[in-house]
Amino acid sequence: MLKEQINETSAHAIITQVASYFDAVDQAVRVGDTNKRYSVTTNACTSSSAPIANGSFTNVIVSPTADNMADLYNGFIYAKLGIKLKVTKAHAASGAIGTGATNVAHYPSIWVGFKDAAQAIAQYQVLANGNTIYNQPNAITEFYITACADVDSVKKTDVFSRARHKDVWQKVDTVRTGVIIPLNNIAAGAETPEIDLVMKIDIRRFLPLATVKFLPAFVGNLSLRIQFKPDALVCAPLTLEDVLGSPIKLGKATDDYHITNRFIPLGQPFRCINNVTVAANVPTVAFHDDQVVTCSSFTVKECNTVIPCFGLDDYLYQQLVQR
Numbered sequence: 001m002l003k004e005q006i007n008e009t010s011a012h013a014i015i016t017q018v019a020s021y022f023d024a025v026d027q028a029v030r031v032g033d034t035n036k037r038y039s040v041t042t043n044a045c046t047s048s049s050a051p052i053a054n055g056s057f058t059n060v061i062v063s064p065t066a067d068n069m070a071d072l073y074n075g076f077i078y079a080k081l082g083i084k085l086k087v088t089k090a091h092a093a094s095g096a097i098g099t100g101a102t103n104v105a106h107y108p109s110i111w112v113g114f115k116d117a118a119q120a121i122a123q124y125q126v127l128a129n130g131n132t133i134y135n136q137p138n139a140i141t142e143f144y145i146t147a148c149a150d151v152d153s154v155k156k157t158d159v160f161s162r163a164r165h166k167d168v169w170q171k172v173d174t175v176r177t178g179v180i181i182p183l184n185n186i187a188a189g190a191e192t193p194e195i196d197l198v199m200k201i202d203i204r205r206f207l208p209l210a211t212v213k214f215l216p217a218f219v220g221n222l223s224l225r226i227q228f229k230p231d232a233l234v235c236a237p238l239t240l241e242d243v244l245g246s247p248i249k250l251g252k253a254t255d256d257y258h259i260t261n262r263f264i265p266l267g268q269p270f271r272c273i274n275n276v277t278v279a280a281n282v283p284t285v286a287f288h289d290d291q292v293v294t295c296s297s298f299t300v301k302e303c304n305t306v307i308p309c310f311g312l313d314d315y316l317y318q319q320l321v322q323r
Helices: 011-032 139-147 152-157 165-169 240-244 247-251 314-322
Strands: 039-044 057-061 069-071 076-087 109-113 121-128 131-136 178-182 195-202 214-216 222-228 234-237 270-279 282-291 293-310
Touching (some): 121 139, 178 195, 240 270
Antiparallel strands (some): 109 178, 121 131
């Protein structure tokens, strides 16, 4: 907004002025990109630095740190999360993996991860020069609501940010917001080794920044204070088709092998395969009707913002400064 309008009291007028200002920024960028190239900067999280314990907050920078403009629309948060899991019911040993008449193609498995990478963040605040200008204590719900507007093609192609159950069910090897965990000869209550989840969270997913494409350096230090938690983790069992692999063996599996065919929040029961043994191409399948998976450990091992920056012509930049 213009400096002489700083004392405007109408909320509608203030919002309109802010929107018109960023329209002016967008127009300036169209004609005044000096270097015609990006300088991509990676900024490590601070206060707390990684590794970050479950439930702790950390700060990440979204302001330009190279040149004088930041492209927030294409900026994102990179996070590597370490999780450990437990199952409430033991899984017996299945047949050996192979192609013979007594082998299985894969061990019974589950997929564990986030349907939406942004839901790894439970709370966040937008900080301007150290002052909180927006606080969202229920970020998981916000990200769920805003994701409802996404078309299926976005969820299909943005593989480090979204997951579709149909891709998990068909074991499409492009789902990157989670991992497949084999369940073979596992004791009840035993903790898995640490599993890494790699998340890409677009800056534009945060509601106050959703329509801010370009951010000038003179706005000061704009940052996000975020809290990662495992609350939105889900799991999904994989199919018997994946375990057996062979149509001949699958055709001889006469038992009802229906299993849960949807994402299940961790901590809730679901039906999955216990183990599979095969004799002369005839499989014997055992199930768990109420298996429960819980997250026993959650750590943020890495957290950075990746912000593309570029230079705006000086005379246009100074015009923006004076507004």
